[in-house]
Amino acid sequence: MNERSRDERLRIRPYALTGGRVRSSTELALEAIVRITPRGEASAPELATERREICELCADPTSIAEVSAHLRLPLGVARVLVGDMVTEGFLDCNDNAVSEDNRPDLRLLERVLDGLQAL
């Protein structure tokens, strides 16, 4: 499929890519970081265009927000596609690590503090 028709398709009906779903099987945070798995690398050439592009992008660790920005997909669409690909084993994922109150735990906060100070 050439670039132009792909762009038009994305602009006209992005949610068609997700079968109309706005929720993924997994509810990942927009900052969840994904990276391609060996299974993803092996399967990428046979995947649909958007999924193949996600595989290429996620050769390096990439957040869902970055997938959305780089591939010009609405955040909701990127979330569903990436969530599905994690479930299918094409991507490894690190979601945000939060405790029961939905906040990062103390150890993580301390690591952020140290990391920022070292910048």
Next chain:
Amino acid sequence: MVFKRSERNQQTSGSGGVPVPVKIVVAGGYAVGKTTFVGSISEIEPLTTEASLTSHSHGVDIAGEAAKKSTTVAMDFGRISLGDDLILYLFGTPGQDRFHFMWDDLVRGAIGAVVVVDTSRLEDCFAAVDYFESAGIPFVVAINAFFGRIHHSLDDVREALAISPDVPMMITDARDRAATKATLLELVQHALTQATAPSA
């Protein structure tokens, strides 16, 4: 197909060498300097992602954006690698009431928020302050002083915003990396303090 996985990115922690994400929300009124703030410390040029505004889009219009009947809302964000296995994302978000539906999602798991304030348009940050206060999200108020000048004293601003004494407030310069870093450090320190304090 070429996979350009770089040598230096062979992380050793997390799931399959995937770094752990953390995030800070940067909120404030229209054109108050949120993206400048993010860009001053981000290791990448700030990127933009769009979330859909659907049935929630009724209601308040924004000064300067009143003519726009947009169906999406753009969020600018940046990233900072903190070592090999931790990445901090900074999400800039519009500070108006009508975007509250987005904030619930955005603040889930966040360290906290920086509310960027322009003292000549204090009212632009009311909605953000209200939201973070009622949601119990740790936040700091950073007054963006263009050219080092602000129109009111910190005490006056605190009073005008009716912010409790334990919320840190500081003057920052969104263009300056060191000032942005100091503001972020203040927030993380505040979040740590709040997390270790006995719950109110």
